[in-house]
Amino acid sequence: MKKLLLLIGVIIIQGCSYYSVRGSIPAHIKTIAIAPIVNETTEFGISDQIMAQVSDYLIRENILEVTNENDAESRLTIVLKSLDDKPLTYSLNSQNSSGYERVEEWQIQINVEVNWHDLTRDESLFDNSYHPWGAYGTGTDISTDKIDNDNDGKVDAEDDDEFGSPRESALRIAIDKLSEELINQITSTW
Numbered sequence: 001m002k003k004l005l006l007l008i009g010v011i012i013i014q015g016c017s018y019y020s021v022r023g024s025i026p027a028h029i030k031t032i033a034i035a036p037i038v039n040e041t042t043e044f045g046i047s048d049q050i051m052a053q054v055s056d057y058l059i060r061e062n063i064l065e066v067t068n069e070n071d072a073e074s075r076l077t078i079v080l081k082s083l084d085d086k087p088l089t090y091s092l093n094s095q096n097s098s099g100y101e102r103v104e105e106w107q108i109q110i111n112v113e114v115n116w117h118d119l120t121r122d123e124s125l126f127d128n129s130y131h132p133w134g135a136y137g138t139g140t141d142i143s144t145d146k147i148d149n150d151n152d153g154k155v156d157a158e159d160d161d162e163f164g165s166p167r168e169s170a171l172r173i174a175i176d177k178l179s180e181e182l183i184n185q186i187t188s189t190w
């Protein structure tokens with residue numbers, strides 16, 4: 001009986017904690033501004049892409065109102081520290097005449113540092129780093145490369161997220177993951 005009561009208690013507490021989609025965001029924070037992305041890499045155009053995808057995600061999830069910094073109660077600062085393009089797998093019979101292995105699959109990884117700052121109290125809400133990645137092959141389109149580019153268990157036609165030219169699409173996938181991880185962090189930090 002004690003165990004049963006305990007179980008019921010746990011269910012009630014868990015039920016309450018999922019009550020709001022805002023998760024545990026401090027009650028006085030209702031707006032967020034995204035500071036201009038700092039790009040410390042040589043990858044061209046990636047700042048705009050991160051800005052667009054993270055804002056889209058925030059707006060779509062509708063957790064906080066995205067606004068300009070003058071009106072915002074909190075500020076998200078995103079610094080792109082580095083970007084790695086590295087071989088993930090090699091084909092089995094890949095030794096060519098020159099003795100080099102042929103790369104069959106690549107992984108593009110972005111390394112990002114993020115700070116979420118409470119502008120009303122001038123204090124940090126969190127500091128975190130993220131290392132999301134996407135995979136791509138040597139084909140023409142990631143919808144037909146037989147690679148699970150976002151590592152979600154669905155490959156090519158099974159996955160709505162897998163489309164487009166290899167490297168650009170793998171980068172989009174990495175930024176999508178960044179957006180998702182960031183929003184999860186925002187709603188679960190407190």
Ligand SMILES: [Ca+2]
Nearest residue numbers: 150152154159
């Ligand atoms: Ca997939």
Ligand SMILES: [Ca+2]
Nearest residue numbers: 142147156162
């Ligand atoms: Ca694929």
